[in-house]
Amino acid sequence: MLAAIAIAIAFFVRRKLADESASDGPPKLYGNVDIRQVDLGFRVGGRIASMVAEEGDMVAKGDVVAALDKGPLSDSLELFQAGVGVAEAALAKLEAGTRPGDIAQAKARLDEMQTALANAEETLARQSQLAVTGATSRQAADDARAARDAAAARVESAEQAYALAVEGPRAEDIAIARAELVAAQAKLAEAARQLSDAELVAPSDGIILTRVEEPGAIVSPGATVYALSLRVPVWVRTYISEPDLGRIHPGMSVKVTTDSRPDQPYQGQIGFISPVAEFTPKSVETEELRTDLVYRLRVIIADPDEALRQGMPVTVQIP
Numbered sequence: 202m203l204a205a206i207a208i209a210i211a212f213f214v215r216r217k218l219a220d221e222s223a224s225d226g227p228p229k230l231y232g233n234v235d236i237r238q239v240d241l242g243f244r245v246g247g248r249i250a251s252m253v254a255e256e257g258d259m260v261a262k263g264d265v266v267a268a269l270d271k272g273p274l275s276d277s278l279e280l281f282q283a284g285v286g287v288a289e290a291a292l293a294k295l296e297a298g299t300r301p302g303d304i305a306q307a308k309a310r311l312d313e314m315q316t317a318l319a320n321a322e323e324t325l326a327r328q329s330q331l332a333v334t335g336a337t338s339r340q341a342a343d344d345a346r347a348a349r350d351a352a353a354a355r356v357e358s359a360e361q362a363y364a365l366a367v368e369g370p371r372a373e374d375i376a377i378a379r380a381e382l383v384a385a386q387a388k389l390a391e392a393a394r395q396l397s398d399a400e401l402v403a404p405s406d407g408i409i410l411t412r413v414e415e416p417g418a419i420v421s422p423g424a425t426v427y428a429l430s431l432r433v434p435v436w437v438r439t440y441i442s443e444p445d446l447g448r449i450h451p452g453m454s455v456k457v458t459t460d461s462r463p464d465q466p467y468q469g470q471i472g473f474i475s476p477v478a479e480f481t482p483k484s485v486e487t488e489e490l491r492t493d494l495v496y497r498l499r500v501i502i503a504d505p506d507e508a509l510r511q512g513m514p515v516t517v518q519i520p
Contacts, residue, residue: 228441228445228448228519229516229517229518229519230439230440230441230498230516230517230519231439231514231515231516231517232437232438232439232440232500232514232515232517233437233438233439233512233513233514233515234435234436234437234509234510234511234512234513234515235435235436235437235438235499235511236430236431236435236509236510236511237430237431237434238410238428238429238430238431238511239404239405239407239428239429239431240425240427240428240429241266241267241401241403241404241425241426241427241428241429242401242420242422242423242424242425242426243267243269243398243399243401243420243422243423243424243426244395244398244422244423245269245274245395245398245399245422246419246420246421246422246424247269247270247273247274247399247419247420248269248270248417248418248419248420249267249268249269249270249414249415249416249417249418249419249420249426250268250269250270250271250416251267251268251416252266252267252412252414252415252416252426253265253266253267254266254267254409254412254427255409255412256409256410256411256412257408257409258408258409259406259407259408260403260406260407260408260409260429261403261406262403262404262405262406263402263403264402264403265400265401265402266401266402266403266409266427267400267401267414267426267427268399268400268401269399269400269420270399271396271399274392274395274396274399275396277392277395277396278389278392278393278396280392281385281388281389281391281392282389284385284388284389285382285385285386285389287385288378288381288382288384288385288386289382291378291381291382292375292378292379292381292382295370295374295375295378296370296375298369298370299366299367299369299370303366304363304366304367307359307362307363307365307366307367308363310359310362310363311356311359311360311362311363313359314352314355314356314358314359315356315359317352317355317356318349318352318353318355318356320352321345321348321349321351321352321353322349322352324345324348324349325342325345325346325348325349327345328341328342328344328345329342329345401426401427403429404429405429405431405432405433406431406432406433407429407430407431407432408429408430408432409427409428409429409430410427410428410429410430411427411428412426412427413425413426413427413428414426430511432505433505434501434502435501435502435505435509436469436472436499436500436501436502437457437469437499437500437502437515437517438497438499439497439498439500439517440495440496440497440498441474441495441496441498442494442495442496443478443494443495443496445519446474446496448519449471449474449498449519450471450474451471451472451473451474452470452471452472453470453471453519453520454468454469454470454520455468455469455470455471455500455517455518455519455520456468456469456517456518456520457469457500457502457515457516457517457518458515458516458518459508459509459513459514459515459516460514461508462508466518467502467503467504467505467509468502468503468504469500469501469502469503469517470500470501470503471498471499471500471501472499472500472501473498473499474496474497474498475496475497475498476496477496478494478495478496479494479495479496479497500517
């Protein structure tokens with residue numbers, strides 16, 4: 202009998218708590234404003250020539266906020282421009298082939314060598330006949346033979362030079378010259394890009410949080426010069442317990458309020474729900490969630506303004 206009474210009491214209490222939980226209304230989530238920050242730096246190293254933005258300044262996307270001394274980079278650009286000109290001239294020379302004048306000169310040289318060879322052969326013939334009769338020495342005949350052989354070698358060399366002049370440059374030489382031109386153009390493009398990178402441009406609308414360097418400082422590539430807080434996107438990082446997961450979904454519209462302006466809510470939209478559970482972080486102050494596993498979610502603010510600051514606590518009202 203007592204056991205039946207205890208079961209009935211337990212069932213009544215559980216039902217009562219469930220009814221009270223159901224009548225509590227829409228859940229409220231507590232989180233913090235999360236704004237992206239970007240560390241701005243040059244992609245090339247050098248001496249800072251100017252910095253136009255101060256901490257707290259509003260900058261727009263594309264604004265030049267700092268610049269390096271462009272002198273060394275401009276000199277490099279001119280050097281590579283000259284290199285491209287040299288490579289273009291070398292390629293054009295090879296593609297044009299041998300000039301008619303050079304071919305004519307090689308032909309005249311060949312004719313000259315052939316005439317000299319014919320003369321050397323006649324001299325050798327005379328000296329050989331005289332050597333047989335004893336009218337001249339054997340040494341003179343040998344000298345004439347050596348002169349004839351030298352003339353024949355010069356003729357062969359002139360013939361090859363003339364053939365090369367007629368044939369023109371080798372295809373391999375033209376390919377090498379073309380590749381050298383491409384390499385010179387790539388170096389020129391790199392120098393132009395480095396000169397462009399001498400200006401530091403804001404990647405998005407935002408507010409300058411920190412000014413790290415000053416004009417005259419020598420900075421290396423990638424060194425932080427400014428810290429920029431982006432104006433958009435602005436979202437809220439919050440957490441929800443597992444029993445309430447079924448009440449939300451990505452794309453759901455919610456209201457976000459701050460402690461400073463509770464009567465002026467922001468319109469938000471759930472954009473991300475983590476698929477992995479985690480223990481409730483310390484930033485979540487609701488007592489019922491402190492020891493539970495929760496899921497992180499992100500609420501994107503539709504129309505943020507300057508009243509939303511990084512880390513500001515907010516309340517997310519689920520419809």
